[in-house]
Amino acid sequence: xxxxxxxxxxxxxxxxxxxxxxxxxxxxxxxxxxxxxxxxxxxxxxxxxxxxxxxxxxxxxxxxxxxxxxxxxxxxxxxxxxxxxxxxxxxxxxxxxxxxxxxxxxxxxxxxxxxxxxxxxxxxxxxxxxxxxxxxxxxxxxxxxxxxxxxxxxxxxxxxxxxxxxxxxxxxxxxxxxxxxxxxxxxxxxxxxxxxxxxxxxxxxxxxxxxxxxxxxxxxxxxxxxxxxxxxxxxxxxxxxxxxxxxxxxxxxxxxxxxxxxxxxx
Numbered sequence: 422x423x424x425x426x427x428x429x430x431x432x433x434x435x436x437x438x439x440x441x442x443x444x445x446x447x448x449x450x451x452x453x454x455x456x457x458x459x460x461x462x463x464x465x466x467x468x469x470x471x472x473x474x475x476x477x478x479x480x481x482x483x484x485x486x487x488x489x490x491x492x493x494x495x496x497x498x499x500x501x502x503x504x505x506x507x508x509x510x511x512x513x514x515x516x517x518x519x520x521x522x523x524x525x526x527x528x529x530x531x532x533x534x535x536x537x538x539x540x541x542x543x544x545x546x547x548x549x550x551x552x553x554x555x556x557x558x559x560x561x562x563x564x565x566x567x568x569x570x571x572x573x574x575x576x577x578x579x580x581x582x583x584x585x586x587x588x589x590x591x592x593x594x595x596x597x598x599x600x601x602x603x604x605x606x607x608x609x610x611x612x613x614x615x616x617x618x619x620x621x622x623x624x625x626x627x628x629x630x631x632x633x634x635x636x637x638x639x640x641x642x643x644x645x646x647x648x649x650x651x652x653x654x655x656x657x658x659x660x661x662x663x664x665x666x667x668x669x670x671x672x673x674x675x676x677x678x679x680x681x682x683x684x685x686x687x
Contacts, residue, residue: 431551432491434498434543434561442495443486444547446590447613448540450507452514453484457588485590485613487547494565498543501567501644505536513582513615517656522584527653534639534648539564541578545609545620549592553609563640572640575623579633581667582656583617589659596665608664617657619665630667632657 428441447453509532516524543564546554554561559574572578589612595605606629607622619633632655642648657667668676 428488433489433551434494434546441488442492443488444490445484445486446544446547448503448507451510456482489547502536502540505533506540509537517584517615527651530652531649535642535644538639541618553593568644570640577621577637579619580636581617582654583612583614584656587659591664594664610664612659
């Protein structure tokens with residue numbers, strides 16, 4: 422509930438109840454402090470044709486925020502992890518600008534990998550409901566203790582370059598491939614230039630898009646330790662708000678046409 426414009430609720434990280442604060446996702450210094458556009462769709466029209474569905478646009482200022490975590494979690498994670506993550510974002514944006522958004526070669530990345538991946542996990546906790554943290558206590562432990570490593574359990578973090586303005590914020594979702602496993606795969610995704618990130622539970626690379634790059638190894642380093650990697654990330658589109666979907670608009674249109682021909686009565 423809210424009182425005098427103060428939001429009272431359960432922190433999406435530590436689970437404490439009280440006043441919640443705004444968390445910029447990504448941090449403000451990672452290019453998230455200006456104007457942005459929220460797109461609102463009619464669900465039925467969007468499902469029939471996601472690329473051409475009429476939409477209402479709402480323009481907002483001040484960056485994308487989620488009022489979901491308490492002041493203590495906000496202050497701690499912001500001071501511990503956000504600077505290193507933001508530095509890496511500026512480095513990635515420079516690579517994309519130089520390559521006009523089409524980088525496909527290995528480039529050196531010097532960063533603080535543990536700080537960076539802890540910020541990524543913090544962002545995923547912030548965009549999800551408190552119940553997500555309750556079910557994933559290893560993620561909570563990982564971000565609340567800055568010196569704790571590596572990322573425990575079966576979690577994996579995947580990355581790609583994001584250059585266009587079509588953002589993607591998807592809370593905990595489940596996908597499945599019954600040909601490979603009866604267990605659904607958990608995905609939550611954030612795409613905001615210059616990077617997109619996917620957090621998944623136990624999956625191998627064959628169960629998600631092969632183009633994604635696994636950066637879970639970032640968690641196998643000490644806090645504030647600087648490390649250099651040779652990395653090649655793909656630049657992927659996020660045309661529709663479905664986690665793990667990186668089809669181009671042409672590919673989506675082709676699928677829509679094929680489905681209409683195959684199922685004309687739908």
